[in-house]
Structures are given as C-alpha cells and as structure tokens.
Amino acid sequence: MKFKILICMGTSGISAGAEEVAKAFETELKRKNLMDKCKIVRVGDRGLFRDPLVDIITPELGRVTYEYTKPEDVPQIVEEHLLQGKPVERLRAGKDYEQFFSGQMRIVLSNCGEIDPEDIDDYIAHGGYDALKKVLFSAPEKVIDEIEKSGLRGRGGAGFPTGLKWRFCKEAKGDVKYVVCNADEGDPGAFMDRSILEGDPHSVLEGMIIAGYAIGATKGFIYCRAEYPLAVKRLNIAISQAREKGLLGDNILNGSFSFDITIVQGAGAFVCGEETALLASIEGRRGTPRPRPPFPAQKGLWGKPTLINNVETFANIRHIIVKGAEWFSSIGTEKSKGTKVFALAGKVKNTGLVEVPMGTTIRELIYGPGGGMKKKRVKLKGVQIGGPSGGCLPESLLDIPIDYESINQTGAIMGSGGMIVMDEKTCMVDIAKFFLNFTVAESCGKCLPCRIGLKRMLEVLEEITEGRGKEEHISFLQEMGNTVKATALCGLGNTAPNPVLTTLKYFPDEYEAHIRDKICPSHVCTELVKFEVVEEKCVKCGLCYKACPTGAIEWKKKEYPRINKEKCIKCKACIGACDYGAIQ
Amino acid sequence: MKIDLSNTRKIIRQYSEKKGLLIPLLQEIQATYGYVPKESVELIAKELSIFPVEIYGILTFYAQFYLTPRGKHTIKVCQGTACHVMGGKEILDYLSNKLGISEGETTKDGVFSLERVACLGCCGMAPVVVIDNNFYGRCTIQKVDALIEKYYSEEGK
Ligand SMILES: Cc1cc2nc3c(=O)[nH]c(=O)nc-3n(C[C@H](O)[C@H](O)[C@H](O)COP(=O)(O)O)c2cc1C
Numbered sequence: 001m002k003f004k005i006l007i008c009m010g011t012s013g014i015s016a017g018a019e020e021v022a023k024a025f026e027t028e029l030k031r032k033n034l035m036d037k038c039k040i041v042r043v044g045d046r047g048l049f050r051d052p053l054v055d056i057i058t059p060e061l062g063r064v065t066y067e068y069t070k071p072e073d074v075p076q077i078v079e080e081h082l083l084q085g086k087p088v089e090r091l092r093a094g095k096d097y098e099q100f101f102s103g104q105m106r107i108v109l110s111n112c113g114e115i116d117p118e119d120i121d122d123y124i125a126h127g128g129y130d131a132l133k134k135v136l137f138s139a140p141e142k143v144i145d146e147i148e149k150s151g152l153r154g155r156g157g158a159g160f161p162t163g164l165k166w167r168f169c170k171e172a173k174g175d176v177k178y179v180v181c182n183a184d185e186g187d188p189g190a191f192m193d194r195s196i197l198e199g200d201p202h203s204v205l206e207g208m209i210i211a212g213y214a215i216g217a218t219k220g221f222i223y224c225r226a227e228y229p230l231a232v233k234r235l236n237i238a239i240s241q242a243r244e245k246g247l248l249g250d251n252i253l254n255g256s257f258s259f260d261i262t263i264v265q266g267a268g269a270f271v272c273g274e275e276t277a278l279l280a281s282i283e284g285r286r287g288t289p290r291p292r293p294p295f296p297a298q299k300g301l302w303g304k305p306t307l308i309n310n311v312e313t314f315a316n317i318r319h320i321i322v323k324g325a326e327w328f329s330s331i332g333t334e335k336s337k338g339t340k341v342f343a344l345a346g347k348v349k350n351t352g353l354v355e356v357p358m359g360t361t362i363r364e365l366i367y368g369p370g371g372g373m374k375k376k377r378v379k380l381k382g383v384q385i386g387g388p389s390g391g392c393l394p395e396s397l398l399d400i401p402i403d404y405e406s407i408n409q410t411g412a413i414m415g416s417g418g419m420i421v422m423d424e425k426t427c428m429v430d431i432a433k434f435f436l437n438f439t440v441a442e443s444c445g446k447c448l449p450c451r452i453g454l455k456r457m458l459e460v461l462e463e464i465t466e467g468r469g470k471e472e473h474i475s476f477l478q479e480m481g482n483t484v485k486a487t488a489l490c491g492l493g494n495t496a497p498n499p500v501l502t503t504l505k506y507f508p509d510e511y512e513a514h515i516r517d518k519i520c521p522s523h524v525c526t527e528l529v530k531f532e533v534v535e536e537k538c539v540k541c542g543l544c545y546k547a548c549p550t551g552a553i554e555w556k557k558k559e560y561p562r563i564n565k566e567k568c569i570k571c572k573a574c575i576g577a578c579d580y581g582a583i584q
Numbered sequence: 585m586k587i588d589l590s591n592t593r594k595i596i597r598q599y600s601e602k603k604g605l606l607i608p609l610l611q612e613i614q615a616t617y618g619y620v621p622k623e624s625v626e627l628i629a630k631e632l633s634i635f636p637v638e639i640y641g642i643l644t645f646y647a648q649f650y651l652t653p654r655g656k657h658t659i660k661v662c663q664g665t666a667c668h669v670m671g672g673k674e675i676l677d678y679l680s681n682k683l684g685i686s687e688g689e690t691t692k693d694g695v696f697s698l699e700r701v702a703c704l705g706c707c708g709m710a711p712v713v714v715i716d717n718n719f720y721g722r723c724t725i726q727k728v729d730a731l732i733e734k735y736y737s738e739e740g741k
Contacts, residue, residue: 012706015719049708188664191705226648227704267607268647270702284606286645345666345707352708384665420665420707434668438702444645549678549725571678573725576671 010045024071044199046113047353103368112199120241131321149325151337156310172305177217186270187387189418193311197231201238207314270442289490332358336403346421363398386415389495391502427524435499450493453484469515537582547577655697664703672711
C-alpha cells in the first residue's frame with residue numbers, strides 16, 4: 001500500500017498556505033525518491049480552522065494529523081515520519097482537535113477533508129453514485145416515498161418537509177420541470193454550503209440528479225454565490241467529470257433518463273437566496289421576490305414547475321437512499337430528523353463546522369466540539385443563531401435542544417445554521433443594530449413594511465446607541481417589529497425584526513442602560529465610551545498601549561496607562577486588547 | 585478617457601443568442617473592463633433592443649457591479665457576524681479613516697478601493713480582510729496598518 005498524504009485545501013486551507021505545504025511535500029518526496037511510494041491528495045477543508053492541516057496515513061502508524069503545518073516543517077515530517085516511522089510530536093494535532101471531532105456525527109460532511117473533490121474516482125471509491133445507480137432501478141414514486149419516510153426537512157432555513165415538496169413538484173402539471181440548487185448562502189456567519197461544494201461537490205450533483213429523476217425534470221441549475229469562486233471552479237470540474245462518466249447528460253448510465261446541470265453565478269444580493277427572487281435572478285432580472293402562491297413547485301422558472309432545495313438538503317439524499325429512510329429517521333428528534341451542520345464562530349475555542357444529530361443541546365455543542373470559551377476567564381453572555389433572521393439567546397437557554405420547533409419557540413430560527421458565541425464584550429443593542437444594518441441594506445425595496453419599517457427601526461437603534469435613546473423607543477421597536485414580521489412580502493422582512501425582538505426580550509437591561517443611564521455596559525457603542533482607564537480594574541499590563549495604532553496611550557511598566565484624547569481616534573483597539581474591562 | 589468597445593461587441597455576440605443571460609453578459613463586461621462603462625451599457629441596449637434603464641436596473645440592484653473604475657487594489661473588509669463580534673467594524677472604520685475614503689470609494693491616487701462584504705465564509709479566522717485575492721485572517725488594527733504600508737511601499741509611495 002502507498003503512503004497517503006492528505007492536505008486540506010478549501011478556501012481556509014489555501015489562505016493559510018496549504019498549497020505551499022503541498023509543493024514542499026512534492027519537492028521533498030522527489031528529493032528523497034519517495035514519489036512512487038506516496039500519494040498526495042488535495043482534499044477539501046475539514047471544518048476546523050487549524051490550517052494547514054495534513055494527515056499522513058501509513059500501514060504501520062495509521063492516521064496521524066498535523067496542524068498549523070508550515071513548508072519548513074515538511075522535510076522533518078518526511079524524514080522522521082515517512083522514513084523512520086516516528087511521528088513529529090511537536091506538530092501533531094492535539095486534544096482540541098480530538099475533542100472537536102469526537103462530539104460530532106458526520107454524515108453530510110463525511111467526505112469533506114477525506115476525498116479529492118476534483119477527482120470523481122475518489123468519490124466513487126467512497127460509495128459515490130451508488131445511490132443514483134440504486135434509484136435508476138426503482139420507480140420515481142418509490143424514491144419520493146423513501147425521502148418522505150426519512151423525515152428530511154429543508155436545511156435552507158424554513159425546514160419544509162423535502163419529500164412533500166418533491167411530491168408537489170412531481171404532481172404539478174407541466175411538460176418541462178426544473179431542479180434548482182440554492183447555493184446562495186448569504187447569511188453572514190454561515191459557510192457550511194461552501195464547504196460542502198468545495199469539499200464534496202459530487203454529493204450535491206448526485207442529490208440533484210436523483211431529485212430530477214424523482215420529479216421528472218431534465219434540467220438543473222445551481223445558483224451559486226459570486227463570493228465563492230473556488231466552489232464554482234470545483235463544481236465545474238465535477239460536472240464535466242460526471243458527464244464524461246455518463247452520470248450526467250443524455251441517457252444517464254445508458255438508460256432512458258437524461259439530466260444536465262448548469263451553474264449560474266449570483267451577483268451579490270442577499271435577497272436572491274429567497275426562492276422567488278432567486279428564480280427572477282436566474283431569468284436575468286432584478287432579484288425581487290414575488291408573493292406565493294403560486295409556489296415555485298407549481299410555477300417556477302419561466303413559469304414551469306421548479307423544485308428548489310438547499311445544498312445541504314441535496315447532500316443528504318444519497319445517504320438516505322443508500323442506508324434507508326429508517327436509518328435516517330432513527331437519528332434526531334421526533335419532528336427533526338438527521339443531523340444539522342452548524343458554523344460555530346465567535347468567542348469559542350474551536351471554531352468551524354460542526355455536524356451533530358438534531359436534538360443536541362446548544363450547550364453540548366459549544367462545550368463539546370466547541371471546547372468552551374476561548375478564554376477560560378471570560379463568561380459566555382449569549383449565542384446568536386440563524387443569522388439576520390435568527391435571534392440572540394441568553395446563557396439560560398443553552399439547554400434547549402436544537403430542532404426546528406424548540407428553536408422557533410425562543411423567537412429565533414434555525415436558519416442556515418450560523419452560531420456565534422458572544423461574551424461580555426459584545427453589546428446586544430449593537431448586535432441588533434448590526435443585523436438591521438444588514439437587512440436594511442439588503443432589503444430589495446419592493447414592499448413597504450420591509451423598506452420603511454426596518455429603516456425606522458434602525459434609526460431608533462442608532463439614536464439609542466448614540467446616547468439619544470428615549471423610554472418610548474422600546475415599545476416602538478416592539479410594535480414596529482411585530483408589524484413588519486406580520487406584513488412583509490417575503491421571508492427577509494418576516495424574520496428581519498427577530499434579532500431586535502429577541503435582544504429586547506432576553507437582554508432588556510442592556511437597552512435600559514443605554515437609554516436611561518447613557519452607558520454601554522460592554523463599551524462597544526463608541527459615542528457612549530469615555531476612553532478613560534478605570535484604575536480599580538487595571539492590572540497595568542500594557543496590552544492597550546501595545547494595541548494602540550496612533551500612540552495615544554502613554555504607559556510605563558508598573559504604571560497605569562493614560563489616554564491622550566488629542567491623539568485618540570476612538571478605534572477601540574485598546575478595548576479589544578484589554579481582558580479586564582478597564583477602559584470605559 | 586476613450587473606451588475600446590470592440591470587446592463589448594465580442595461579448596454581446598457570444599450572449600445574444602441565449603435568453604436570460606443579461607447578468608452573465610454584464611459579469612463578463614465587468615471582468616473585462618474592471619467595471620461596466622456607460623458606453624458599453626448604451627451599446628448593449630442598442631444591440632439587444634432594450635432600454636438602458638433595464639440594464640441600469642440590474643447593475644444597481646446587484647452589489648457586484650461597479651459603474652466607475654476601481655483602484656489598483658481592492659480591500660474587502662468582512663462584516664459578517666463573526667467578524668463583527670471579533671472587531672471587523674473597528675478595522676473598517678480604521679481603514680476608512682486612514683485612507684480618507686468611505687466604503688465603496690477609491691483613493692485619489694487610484695491605489696486602493698475600500699469595500700465591505702457581508703460574509704466571506706471564513707468565520708473561524710475572524711476578523712478577515714481580503715486584499716485582491718489574498719486572505720488575511722485574525723486581523724488587528726496594527727496588522728492591517730502594516731499591510732497597507734507594505735502595499736504602499738510596493739507602489740513606491
Ligand atoms: C431572505 C432570504 C434568504 C434566503 N437565503 C437562502 C440561502 O442562502 N440558501 C438557502 O438554501 N435558502 C435560503 N433561503 C430559503 C429559500 O427561500 C428556500 O426556502 C430554500 O432554498 C428551500 O430549500 P430547502 O427546502 O432545501 O431548505 C432564504 C430565504 C429568505 C427569505
């Protein structure tokens with residue numbers, strides 16, 4: 001058997017220098033005449049940001065993982081590990097790496113970081129296209145039954161039962177039907193779809209082909225975000241390789257079913273993730289949503305019945321077909337089956353993509369794979385889930401299970417699965433303002449509640465964070481928030497008030513501090529920060545002095561720092577650097 | 585400045601046969617010129633028998649399109665949630681202050697354009713700044729300050 005060297009090369013790996021590491025391995029293996037004995041495999045990202053990550057697999061030692069590998073480490077790894085059979089201990093991934101993966105159940109991500117996404121044979125060697133082969137021998141009706149029985153629900157946010165959507169589409173009248181994969185992933189804080197497309201593109205293609213067979217479509221589109229060039233590149237490679245193998249195109253596997261896929265690139269508009277806006281964009285128009293019904297399953301692209309599913313939804317399909325609906329529905333809770341991938345980020349120790357069974361609690365996720373808070377001393381204040389449509393939950397709600405219903409009850413939503421951990425340095429009013437800034441900028445302007453209602457709410461939040469808040473602002477935000485939710489045209493407006501409403505509900509004292517006392521307890525809202533050192537809290541460490549880019553902080557060892565207001569540009573670098581909250 | 589429209593003509597010819605491809609056509613125009621020149625819009629409108637306003641409707645709707653030339657280097661500061669929590673806003677404010685331009689603008693000397701992006705999907709490396717196609721993770725104000733200086737010195741300024 002050959003030695004295998006896996007190098008993680010998604011966007012994260014590449015930006016951390018994984019290509020240089022791969023080149024260093026090539027040079028070193030050539031120098032030591034080991035090229036025939038070793039195989040370098042450029043795999044996708046594995047979801048943990050400790051790049052460049054390198055796995056060495058040998059018969060004697062099995063798999064050994066190295067993290068933060070640098071090109072200059074490579075000669076030592078080749079010499080000691082490959083030639084002498086002794087792993088280089090100082091570079092090995094440690095406890096955090098193990099903890100990150102041991103708490104997960106990887107189904108959708110099972111191939112990410114394991115196979116070469118640009119090589120269809122590697123995918124096939126890992127059971128790829130088995131599901132398609134199985135499906136082509138059974139009736140389309142049976143396929144839909146299986147997906148329905150599995151209990152799979154859409155991973156794009158709303159959680160609509162996938163099997164039911166497929167059935168509607170199959171039953172819709174029309175000679176031409178389309179399958180569309182929603183890869184617009186615009187939610188700031190979510191990147192699972194990108195990792196799947198970069199790390200295992202064929203799994204999405206396979207899901208789409210099976211869907212096409214089930215509903216009777218011959219044409220598919222992948223609507224991919226413009227900001228994901230690597231995903232587009234790998235999808236293009238995957239599509240042409242699948243065509244060459246007769247898995248895509250006319251008469252798939254020499255049968256009577258034909259199906260082909262085209263990639264459409266988005267042009268930078270969050271609202272295009274909404275399904276009716278997405279269809280308008282594929283048709284070459286401004287991406288504005290329209291009222292439903294008719295649903296895309298009845299009248300979609302160019303007026304034809306169209307099935308729209310999310311990337312992660314499609315990536316689940318092949319596993320359900322191969323392992324069966326019963327297996328899938330044994331994972332998760334009563335109403336939410338299978339796993340969900342979360343993008344864990346913020347003030348947590350291990351950031352990255354975490355796949356866990358539905359029903360896992362938020363606490364288990366953060367303190368299991370997440371490894372707890374990045375700085376032990378710092379307290380967790382809240383967790384933001386679901387991005388701009390979601391909400392901020394306080395520490396006391398960390399024990400709710402992750403499933404569509406439980407999360408909805410809190411006022412947040414599952415959304416695409418972004419999960420940002422926040423500590424005392426995060427101001428909840430500022431976070432609400434941050435999300436509204438985003439949704440106001442991304443509102444398409446078609447319906448009045450979203451266009452004007454959100455804008456008024458943002459203006460009020462600006463007043464509050466700039467020290468001009470009034471008592472009546474709180475009831476205004478509540479009333480306007482509920483009105484926009486109830487009356488906006490599409491999901492953007494229907495959910496955009498959630499970050500405001502949940503922070504009002506769970507962190508009312510922060511709003512009160514801004515409005516009544518004109519202070520920002522987290523020292524984030526610039527207008528409310530005095531930029532003064534609080535001597536009782538200061539430990540004279542000088543970190544603020546080192547962080548200041550304009551030399552506005554005067555400090556000597558064992559003395560309190562002083563901030564020169566003339567030079568200070570209020571960039572808050574000092575506040576970010578201080579672990580003791582001593583600058584206010 | 586005189587715009588060479590022969591490339592616009594070539595691109596229009598490639599796309600004129602297929603329906604629904606106005607957005608990819610404009611994307612290619614932008615990839616060729618770095619922005620979408622007014623002259624190209626007028627030519628496309630004439631050749632495809634549509635009103636320029638329909639094209640502008642699309643150009644101004646999607647954030648990706650530019651109607652003015654860009655700086656030599658484009659700085660994108662990620663304003664995703666994770667970057668925001670980790671200090672991305674402070675970095676954007678600092679750069680805007682340092683370069684003397686707001687987001688969406690280009691410095692007078694044409695070296696830098698400054699932009700915000702909603703999320704680059706590298707949340708684990710937050711806060712993230714991208715200059716051209718190079719990603720810089722775990723940024724601090726001092727780190728981006730040094731980066732800008734490096735680019736300036738390469739420009740000989
Ligand atoms: C403003 C807005 C943005 C959305 N963005 C996305 C997105 O980026 N990706 C996605 O899959 N679904 C997104 N959706 C949900 C889609 O409209 C649609 O429900 C989903 O693609 C259906 O697929 P699923 O059933 O597999 O979840 C968005 C919805 C709204 C209202």
